[in-house]
Amino acid sequence: MTPLFPLIKELLAVTAPVSREVVVRGWVRTRRAMKNLVFVEMNDGSTLSGIQCIFDLASPGADGGVTAEIGRLNTGASAEITGKLVPSPAAGQKVEVAASGLRVLGEAPAEDGPASRAYPLQKKRHSLEFLREMPQLRGRTTTIAAVMRVRNRLACGIHRFFQERGYLYLHTPIITGSDAEGAGAMFEVRAGGGRAEAGAEANPGGFFGKRSFLSVSGQLEAEAYALALSRVYTFGPAFRAENSNTARHLAEFWMIEPETAFFHLDDNMALAEDFLRFLCALVLEDCAEDLAFFEARVEKGLTAAIRQVAETAFTRMSYTDAVTELEKHRGAFEFKPYWGCDLQSEHEKFLTEDAAGGPVIVTDYPREIKAFYMKQNDDGKTVRAMDVLVPRLGEIIGGSEREENLAALETRMRELGLDTGHYDWYLDLRRYGSVPHAGFGLGFERLIQYVTGMANIRDVIPYPRAAGQLY
Ligand code: ATP
Ligand code: MN
Numbered sequence: 001m002t003p004l005f006p007l008i009k010e011l012l013a014v015t016a017p018v019s020r021e022v023v024v025r026g027w028v029r030t031r032r033a034m035k036n037l038v039f040v041e042m043n044d045g046s047t048l049s050g051i052q053c054i055f056d057l058a059s060p061g062a063d064g065g066v067t068a069e070i071g072r073l074n075t076g077a078s079a080e081i082t083g084k085l086v087p088s089p090a091a092g093q094k095v096e097v098a099a100s101g102l103r104v105l106g107e108a109p110a111e112d113g114p115a116s117r118a119y120p121l122q123k124k125r126h127s128l129e130f131l132r133e134m135p136q137l138r139g140r141t142t143t144i145a146a147v148m149r150v151r152n153r154l155a156c157g158i159h160r161f162f163q164e165r166g167y168l169y170l171h172t173p174i175i176t177g178s179d180a181e182g183a184g185a186m187f188e189v190r191a192g193g194g195r196a197e198a199g200a201e202a203n204p205g206g207f208f209g210k211r212s213f214l215s216v217s218g219q220l221e222a223e224a225y226a227l228a229l230s231r232v233y234t235f236g237p238a239f240r241a242e243n244s245n246t247a248r249h250l251a252e253f254w255m256i257e258p259e260t261a262f263f264h265l266d267d268n269m270a271l272a273e274d275f276l277r278f279l280c281a282l283v284l285e286d287c288a289e290d291l292a293f294f295e296a297r298v299e300k301g302l303t304a305a306i307r308q309v310a311e312t313a314f315t316r317m318s319y320t321d322a323v324t325e326l327e328k329h330r331g332a333f334e335f336k337p338y339w340g341c342d343l344q345s346e347h348e349k350f351l352t353e354d355a356a357g358g359p360v361i362v363t364d365y366p367r368e369i370k371a372f373y374m375k376q377n378d379d380g381k382t383v384r385a386m387d388v389l390v391p392r393l394g395e396i397i398g399g400s401e402r403e404e405n406l407a408a409l410e411t412r413m414r415e416l417g418l419d420t421g422h423y424d425w426y427l428d429l430r431r432y433g434s435v436p437h438a439g440f441g442l443g444f445e446r447l448i449q450y451v452t453g454m455a456n457i458r459d460v461i462p463y464p465r466a467a468g469q470l471y
Helices: 008-012 064-072 128-132 142-164 196-202 219-229 265-286 288-297 302-311 319-327 345-356 406-415 420-431 444-452
Strands: 020-034 037-043 051-056 078-087 095-106 212-214 231-239 252-261 315-318 360-366 382-390 394-401 437-443
Touching (some): 008 020, 008 095, 037 078, 142 288, 142 444, 219 231, 219 252, 219 420, 219 437, 252 444, 265 288, 265 360, 265 382, 265 394, 265 437, 265 444, 288 302, 302 444, 315 319, 319 345, 319 360, 319 382, 345 360, 345 382, 345 394, 394 444, 406 420, 437 444
Parallel strands (some): 315 360
Antiparallel strands (some): 020 078, 037 051, 078 095, 252 437, 360 382, 382 394, 394 437
């Protein structure tokens, strides 16, 4: 294996720093001077706090280049610093670097000059709105870097969870010909640019000979492979032309969709609960430093909330019981609840925070407000749907047992005015070797919002895409 230079995170973990020679590479977070001493906090994104490097300009050991270079070492500049890793007398850090060599790799001007623009992320704190306009630089801030580290751990944990349970990672198409499920407004795909016209002439039906869209969900395709490989999950992008300008909707987001054959709604709920609890436990274990930061700077009580999810069983409640409960408190709501209504954010908040005091799985929704593929209950009114609601956020997971009966599915599709010919391939799954199966979708960014406490979903994805926003 090619040796990599140690990251700052690894340097900070050294327990016996017996004057070890080290090289620190990264970007300057802060810099301050006291007489002959210059304190520079370097960060390379591997940790929250970074490493303190101290230059003693009066020391005879400091090489001649340092004094000349140090004037160029502004906030935001990149540099390579050599020195000795020594125990630190300062509180809050075990080690620091007694620096002797410095090479500025890339300057970051503090002020506008004739040939340069000032580095926009100077020391003062910036609003998240301001940072959203510069996704190319915001990863260098403490908050966004912490979000991205948590995002990474969660992504890794998601694969671990499913791989350990015999699920196969499935890549479903991003471009699709089927208007999946009416899950949301879609983006249409067209062969574009100046040459589109020529293509259009050659192929009047469009590039594919029919209309095509960006996928809103990989579910239908995942079902096909679940009915071949038994357990599959997708983890990929989904696109919805959401015009609602909310703090929990993106036009491009990532979704995790497990689909399991020989599964009923109860099994599916148990899987969803295990999954969320596993991920909360993982964040507590692996992201303690970043979590402490979110607790202190973003949302008080966050750690306790995540611990509660990791450690306590979820409440299960039918939609009908949920509405009965909500109706008892009608006065508390702007949107009055009634049987048949779609649950609003305020209702979800009430159910989780006031009624149950924790996550709630609501099941058996009216079929009129759910997708065509959900398994119908014998009452003729409800379907085997399940939404997992969590305090502070509301819906984090939506899922169901699927209708595996061919006649029932066709009837429902006709009732809804869907073109069964269009879904012929999907109906094949019920024509040949149909079995009970179920699945759900977890919005990856909703999960990250939940565990970091970040208020706006646009701040938990590297490059947010939302109506009117494409940086
Ligand atoms: P909502 O009612 O919150 O818009 P939905 O009912 O449209 O959600 P589903 O179609 O069930 O959502 O999608 C599964 C999951 O994907 C949701 O539980 C949520 O976590 C996530 N999700 C849905 N739409 C978006 C979006 N526009 N941006 C980010 N995540 C989303
Ligand atoms: Mn939606």
